[in-house]
Amino acid sequence: MTRSTFIALSTAFLSLAGAASAQNIRAGIIGLDTSHVLAFTKTLNANPQKPEVMGVRLVAAYAQGSKDIESSVKRVPEYTEKVKALGVEIVPTIEALVEKVDVVFLETNDGRPHLEQIRPCFAAHKPVFIDKPIAGTLVDAIKIFEEAKAAGVPIFSSSSLRFGKNTQAVRGGSVGIVKQAETSSPASLEATHPDLFWYGIHGVESLFTVMGTGCQSVKRDTNPEGKIRVTGTWAGGRTGVFNESKAYGGKAVGDKGESPVGAYDGYDPLLFAAVHFFRTGMAPVTPEETLEIYAFMEAADESKRRNGAEVTLKEVMDKAKAEAAKK
Numbered sequence: 001m002t003r004s005t006f007i008a009l010s011t012a013f014l015s016l017a018g019a020a021s022a023q024n025i026r027a028g029i030i031g032l033d034t035s036h037v038l039a040f041t042k043t044l045n046a047n048p049q050k051p052e053v054m055g056v057r058l059v060a061a062y063a064q065g066s067k068d069i070e071s072s073v074k075r076v077p078e079y080t081e082k083v084k085a086l087g088v089e090i091v092p093t094i095e096a097l098v099e100k101v102d103v104v105f106l107e108t109n110d111g112r113p114h115l116e117q118i119r120p121c122f123a124a125h126k127p128v129f130i131d132k133p134i135a136g137t138l139v140d141a142i143k144i145f146e147e148a149k150a151a152g153v154p155i156f157s158s159s160s161l162r163f164g165k166n167t168q169a170v171r172g173g174s175v176g177i178v179k180q181a182e183t184s185s186p187a188s189l190e191a192t193h194p195d196l197f198w199y200g201i202h203g204v205e206s207l208f209t210v211m212g213t214g215c216q217s218v219k220r221d222t223n224p225e226g227k228i229r230v231t232g233t234w235a236g237g238r239t240g241v242f243n244e245s246k247a248y249g250g251k252a253v254g255d256k257g258e259s260p261v262g263a264y265d266g267y268d269p270l271l272f273a274a275v276h277f278f279r280t281g282m283a284p285v286t287p288e289e290t291l292e293i294y295a296f297m298e299a300a301d302e303s304k305r306r307n308g309a310e311v312t313l314k315e316v317m318d319k320a321k322a323e324a325a326k327k
Contacts, residue, residue: 025056025278028101028126030094030117031108032079033065033072036131036160039267040105045086052272060089060100066110069190098124103278105129111193112136115143122151127281129274130157132205133197134290138298138320143327145287156283157290159205161185161248163269167261170210175254182241183207183250183262187228195304196242196297200228203242203250206262207232208293210252211240215296217312220303230300242300291317 027044029037043050044058063080066072080090091097094117098104104126106118111133121128128148134157135141148155161167170178185203189195196204208215214235223229227244234240250262273284292313298320299311 025103025275026059026101027056027103027105027278028097029058029061029083029088029105029107030097030121031065031106032061032063032083033075034079034107034109034131035075036267037061037079037105037107038082040107040271041083041086041088043268043271045088050268052268053275056275056278058083058086058088058105060091060097062091062094062097065108066113069110069192072109094120098126101126103127103129105131105274107131110136111140111197115140115147118144118155119147122147122153125151125153127154127278129277130155132157132159132201133193134294136193136197138194138291138294138316139323139327141291141294142320142324145291146324154277154281154283156277156285156287158270158273158285159202160267160270161202161206161262161264162209162285163273164206164261164263164265165269166259166263167206167209170252170254170259170261174257175252175259176256178210178212178238178252178254180239180241181207181210181250181252181261182243183210184243184245185248185262186246187244194298194301195228196230196300197294200242200244200297201293202248202264203244203262204230204293204297206248206250207240207242208289208296210261211238213289213292214238215240215292215313217310218296218299218303219308219310220300221308228300230296230303232296295320 041058104121106128114135183203183206187200190198215232218230218232220230223243230242232240248264252261295313295317298316299313302311
């Protein structure tokens, strides 16, 4: 989806969400199985509020997230009680949620139910921020963007790592055109998702934030510590590398200098970006970039299956688009 399409969608959003003025937006949450919901709720429902979120309140939540990932399921009772204590009403269905809110945070930690969970939001014309991972498969990620476009509903998805101060500075041109970059993050695995979807997405999001789109192929191997390493080749011979590590970080080298990137600066920068999106309908990251990020991670899994062979993003995207067309 192009930027001009999102401008058109933002106009539709503003007319559809008349009740959601810039000064008075009722937000809802789907899925109470991630620490993100507590961080967002504490900031949005604080008194006084931070200027960046003034007038946006979390008023309702649908608690059910993942149904079979133990690490997620066990969080729901605790997080439900904590958001209730912060003034959030717990509702029994997503359909009930969208009747009470103007915008939605899709926070279910498990990406697999996201397509099903977001459809009532599309039907109700509610703009949605989708927390990472956008979906459990590249196929579902494609379907989500296709259905959002068909419904005329603005959406976006991102890791909080995209909005690190140094990372954003490089994105804005602080070191010129980035010729090569390397980022790192933890990359714990979840058997139900492609390897990097679950947690490696953080470092991969940082990598794409500074490199931009245009990745053509990837190779996956291991770094000297025996952890995941994925090397991407971008158009023009630029190179970007993701490394699994215990720490967040990295470095970008451009034609005007170099800079550290990939640091975690907390949840507020992501929340501020989401609030700005809800107020304007303008997404801070395009569907094309998000889909390329997930194609990069899917191609990394395919490279692993092929014992480290180079895999093109076009190959995995073409395959996923063909499968999405059948759903």
